Amino acid sequence: MSERTKPANGGDPGDLEAEARILEAARQVFTRHGTSGARMQQIAAEAGVNQALIHYYFRTKQQLADRVFLEAVGRMSRGLAPALAAERTLEEVILRFVEGYIDAMRQTPFLPAYILSETLHHPERLEALMQQAMHTVPAAVGRRALDRVSALVDDAVARGVMRPLTPRQLLVSALALVAFPFVGRPILMPLLDMDEEDFSRFLDERRAELPGFLLHAIRP
């Protein structure tokens, strides 16, 4: 058989294949320490393999980092896009947006801060991604999102449930309100003296309050 040989898993914990274990470990380490702060040795250790095997599967650190970053942006986009995609009124979109994003990011609470940090340190990666991947990534985000919001705003204003606000500002505000708790999590938790459990309750609270907060903010 010329099939790609499946691993004998000659090693350690977890019954995932080595490649998958490496990728998962890479997610953890890159997310916590950033691309330049991450160490191949630590990834190897957490994956239960040795450094050489990482290079066998992913060639270079840079390629592995790019892979992790790309996946992260994808997951983030998939957390944001659905609410905007569906044909709904602004009120419904807001509700979906808040609940959808918070529910999605709860799974991977460091993701937003990681993406932000990487974008700060390596802006060229995002730019490259924006050009090439206008379709790969559910990049309804971006200008298309702005168009969508503009249309929703026009409709809501016409229906008299909203005062005329700049769509761009509204988009950023909505994004800010849902994303900031995650983006700022490493600061907010110690600052507001929260542990994991407190933070989780904080998110519940927010998920419930935020739609009303936003609706009040935009009504005439």
Added chain:
Amino acid sequence: MSERTKPANGGDPGDLEAEARILEAARQVFTRHGTSGARMQQIAAEAGVNQALIHYYFRTKQQLADRVFLEAVGRMSRGLAPALAAERTLEEVILRFVEGYIDAMRQTPFLPAYILSETLHHPERLEALMQQAMHTVPAAVGRRALDRVSALVDDAVARGVMRPLTPRQLLVSALALVAFPFVGRPILMPLLDMDEEDFSRFLDERRAELPGFLLHAIRP
């Protein structure tokens, strides 16, 4: 004279003393690349000195990085604290808060993202800072800020200009609305297709719209 000898400035551009030039260069490089991504060589080059001189003044990279981070947190706090400190109504505090923070961060637009990134990668630094520096830093931020907001909310609710919202949520929301444009700047600019000038106009727009947005959001 036993005075500390002043430098002959035997070098390069800028008429600042070497120590100050190094510190300024360090701010630039650490802010853009993060502590682990920053290279002492680059700092030396941008300061117009050689690597050895950096160690002469700041001993180790870690110490220099700590110094830059500490200053950054200080500047950030000074951008946030004034609005909360003054004795005012919630409405006035909101106005001051929005205008004060946006005006302050305009000077150093990468600062919030840098602080966030560092806090993500080195949470221990912030924790250390929180304990020891409860007074060094204008750390009215934190629990004291929360108490302040609670009092303002109680008053506003009693006056009938606000519906009862969780103070913690309001604090995070207000922070989110002003900080996110800066924190997310590396993402927002390419995403919304803005250049420096566009971003500046965006901030003007926001500075004008945000107080009203927040006041609408909290009213009964």
Added chain:
DNA sequence: GTCTATATGTTGATAGAC
């Protein structure tokens, strides 16, 4: 105070056995 070497330690990456 500031420079030119240079020592020292990491780290990403490869070679080659199994």
Added chain:
DNA sequence: GTCTATCAACATATAGAC
């Protein structure tokens, strides 16, 4: 596919002349 051993390249830090 997976491992051990090792290389080559940097990056931080120090020594010592001026």
